[in-house]
Amino acid sequence: MTQRTSEITVGLFMVAGFAALLMLALQVSGLSLKPTSDTYTVYADFNDAGSLSPRGKVAMAGVSVGRIRDISLNQKTFQARVAIEIESKYDGIPADSSAVIRTSGLLGDQYIDISVGADEASLADGDSFFETQSAMNLERLITNFASGR
Amino acid sequence: MENDPFMASSDYITLKNIVFTRGQRRIFNDVSVTVPKGKITAIMGPSGTGKTTLLRLIGGQLKPDRGTVTVAGHNVPELSRKALYRLRERMGMLFQSGALFTGITVFENVAFPLRVHTRLPEEMIRDVVLMKLEAVGLRGARDLMPAELSGGMTRRVALARSIAMDPELIMYDEPFAGQDPIAMGVLVKLIRELNETMGLTSVLVSHDVPESLSICHHACIISDGKIVGQGTPDELRNHPSDKVQQFLNGHPDGPVPFHYPAPDALVDWELPAALTAEEDLGP
Amino acid sequence: MTRPMTDRLASLGRGGINTVGSLGRSGVFLWRALAGIPRPRVGFPLLVAQIYSVGVLSLAIVVVSGLFIGMVLGLQGYTILSDYGSEQAIGQMVALTLVRELGPVVTALLFAGRAGSSLTAEIGLMKATEQLSSMEMMGVDPLRRVIAPRFWAGFISLPVLAVIFSVVGIWGGMLVGVQWLGVFEGAFWSNMQSAVDFGDDVLNGVIKSLVFGVVCSWIAVFQGYDCVPTSAGISSATTKTVVYSSLAVLGLDFVLTAVMFGGF
Numbered sequence: 001m002t003q004r005t006s007e008i009t010v011g012l013f014m015v016a017g018f019a020a021l022l023m024l025a026l027q028v029s030g031l032s033l034k035p036t037s038d039t040y041t042v043y044a045d046f047n048d049a050g051s052l053s054p055r056g057k058v059a060m061a062g063v064s065v066g067r068i069r070d071i072s073l074n075q076k077t078f079q080a081r082v083a084i085e086i087e088s089k090y091d092g093i094p095a096d097s098s099a100v101i102r103t104s105g106l107l108g109d110q111y112i113d114i115s116v117g118a119d120e121a122s123l124a125d126g127d128s129f130f131e132t133q134s135a136m137n138l139e140r141l142i143t144n145f146a147s148g149r
Numbered sequence: 150m151e152n153d154p155f156m157a158s159s160d161y162i163t164l165k166n167i168v169f170t171r172g173q174r175r176i177f178n179d180v181s182v183t184v185p186k187g188k189i190t191a192i193m194g195p196s197g198t199g200k201t202t203l204l205r206l207i208g209g210q211l212k213p214d215r216g217t218v219t220v221a222g223h224n225v226p227e228l229s230r231k232a233l234y235r236l237r238e239r240m241g242m243l244f245q246s247g248a249l250f251t252g253i254t255v256f257e258n259v260a261f262p263l264r265v266h267t268r269l270p271e272e273m274i275r276d277v278v279l280m281k282l283e284a285v286g287l288r289g290a291r292d293l294m295p296a297e298l299s300g301g302m303t304r305r306v307a308l309a310r311s312i313a314m315d316p317e318l319i320m321y322d323e324p325f326a327g328q329d330p331i332a333m334g335v336l337v338k339l340i341r342e343l344n345e346t347m348g349l350t351s352v353l354v355s356h357d358v359p360e361s362l363s364i365c366h367h368a369c370i371i372s373d374g375k376i377v378g379q380g381t382p383d384e385l386r387n388h389p390s391d392k393v394q395q396f397l398n399g400h401p402d403g404p405v406p407f408h409y410p411a412p413d414a415l416v417d418w419e420l421p422a423a424l425t426a427e428e429d430l431g432p
Numbered sequence: 433m434t435r436p437m438t439d440r441l442a443s444l445g446r447g448g449i450n451t452v453g454s455l456g457r458s459g460v461f462l463w464r465a466l467a468g469i470p471r472p473r474v475g476f477p478l479l480v481a482q483i484y485s486v487g488v489l490s491l492a493i494v495v496v497s498g499l500f501i502g503m504v505l506g507l508q509g510y511t512i513l514s515d516y517g518s519e520q521a522i523g524q525m526v527a528l529t530l531v532r533e534l535g536p537v538v539t540a541l542l543f544a545g546r547a548g549s550s551l552t553a554e555i556g557l558m559k560a561t562e563q564l565s566s567m568e569m570m571g572v573d574p575l576r577r578v579i580a581p582r583f584w585a586g587f588i589s590l591p592v593l594a595v596i597f598s599v600v601g602i603w604g605g606m607l608v609g610v611q612w613l614g615v616f617e618g619a620f621w622s623n624m625q626s627a628v629d630f631g632d633d634v635l636n637g638v639i640k641s642l643v644f645g646v647v648c649s650w651i652a653v654f655q656g657y658d659c660v661p662t663s664a665g666i667s668s669a670t671t672k673t674v675v676y677s678s679l680a681v682l683g684l685d686f687v688l689t690a691v692m693f694g695g696f
Contacts, residue, residue, distance in 0.1 A: 003477065006484040013488045017592030020599040024634045028527050028602060030625025057626060064626070208569050238571035248566035262570045265474070
């Protein structure tokens with residue numbers, strides 16, 4: 001093993017390491033190389049935010065269009081105020097669309113689904129959804145059903 | 150000490166009133182040795198008297214509990230790490246095992262100090278290394294690995310490596326131990342030649358009396374942490390001390406006892422019990 | 433107080449003093465090895481040679497182990513997740529397990545066994561055969577020349593190996609899940625991508641393996657340098673390297689996980 005060959009092997013080793021890290025970044029964590037700044041923020045007020053969490057999925061017709069940035073309690077209405085970042089390329093979402101909390105599968109994560117409205121105007125940065133539908137609470141559903149209401 | 154002819158300004162190494170303890174054992178108790186410049190000084194003594202420790206004190210690998218070690222005008226225990234390493238570049242040491250680097254060839258072993266300490270071009274390094282190997286008669290062995298060398302050759306390669314930087318001082322740690330008579334003869338010749346041709350100051354630690362006395366200019370005999378005799382080889386041969394005579398002539402028992410200090414034999418063997426056991430052995 | 437009682441107390445105290453002493457020595461040792469930047473002309477080839485023997489030569493065992501662990505994760509994950517009808521989540525499970533935990537931890541354990549033990553044995557043997565001593569006497573500091581390149585090589589190699597381990601493991605999980613058990617490939621990747629976050633999961637895993645790299649390399653070189661220079665001493669130092677490294681990695685992994693993912 002001469003100095004030269006060991007240098008080359010070590011070089012290849014380091015390159016393999018970087019390639020693996022790049023693979024973890026792009027393929028595994030789905031990191032895109034585009035700057036993440038091109039989003040706009042809209043708000044949705046829910047009576048019950050369920051188990052939504054920051055970084056959660058926001059979808060429209062099953063296609064991921066954004067992420068949940070932040071969830072806080074509105075002290076006046078005592079509703080959950082969810083800040084949603086939507087990618088700028090989806091800029092034509094009708095202003096009267098509604099935000100619905102859905103569950104993926106029976107036991108999966110909860111996510112926000114935007115069901116499309118009919119308004120000609122579009123949601124812009126800082127707008128809020130008119131209509132929201134809170135998380136389906138399985139326990140409450142069963143209680144309601146059992147008490148016959 | 151006042152009448153010691155070697156306490157002159159030409160001393161290269163001066164050890165003064167050295168006290169050194171390792172664990173519970175006192176290895177040196179007030180030892181003073183001087184090594185004159187350009188001469189071969191032999192430090193002799195029975196095994197386990199700390200002769201190698203003395204070399205490590207000179208090289209600054211160990212620090213004495215008390216006393217001073219002066220090498221080429223520097224007080225070794227007080228030196229900063231950096232200054233100590235700079236001083237060591239002017240020393241060479243031949244270890245008992247040779248201590249060659251096992252992963253590289255003979256050539257690279259000898260080239261090692263040159264590559265680290267100098268920025269000589271490759272051709273110059275090659276010339277110097279081959280010259281040093283030629284001096285020890287092993288120019289033909291340059292491409293061998295240390296594992297392929299015999300004991301005597303290992304020591305000669307190590308010698309070539311320790312003189313690669315043309316040091317002022319070279320220390321030999323038991324250079325003759327475990328060598329066949331021919332290898333021993335070769336080493337004796339090499340040590341003498343190096344001393345004469347390069348003007349090296351040499352410190353030779355050994356318990357091989359005839360070889361050491363045949364080449365040294367001056368010798369010290371250490372026993373029980375003290376210097377029991379020193380002088381020229383002839384002075385030592387006629388030295389009045391029993392300890393010196395026992396060591397030089399190799400008597401098995403004498404002031405240095407045959408037995409390592411042990412508790413009373415009766416206690417160790419639990420003699421009354423042993424006697425009954427002896428009865429049991431009978432038919 | 434009875435005699436055995438005081439003896440036991442004394443041995444406890446002696447043990448404590450020895451432990452603190454060797455911790456202190458190892459700290460000073462590392463400091464002296466790393467203090468001062470080595471000259472690049474000398475240091476770089478040494479570092480490359482060590483990365484070769486510490487990192488490149490560990491690649492085979494890391495890749496093979498990663499592949500099998502990923503395949504086992506895929507198989508186990510499938511049998512459990514298919515009970516809930518959510519076998520698409522297999523990608524997410526395999527990737528998170530590997531990137532957060534098994535990648536750094538298993539690689540560090542393999543590294544301690546494969547590279548750490550050989551570092552300890554090599555340095556211990558250099559000490560026993562007086563090579564370190566003779567280097568000192570030639571005016572070359574063995575801490576800089578022998579210890580520092582080996583430490584840095586471990587520190588650099590371990591994260592690289594851990595990342596490769598994770599990638600190979602994920603590929604193994606995909607092999608079993610997608611190619612063999614028939615999970616839909618698109619769901620496999622998209623579930624994984626939505627669950628794994630680059631900063632929180634991948635980078636935290638890399639940070640873990642950096643920490644493990646420091647710990648494993650440090651233990652390995654210190655045990656070698658501090659060993660009793662006899663064959664028994666070297667063998668016990670090698671054992672200590674593997675045992676201490678493994679315990680340190682597993683213990684630190686808990687602490688790091690608690691800090692990174694435990695919400696503290």
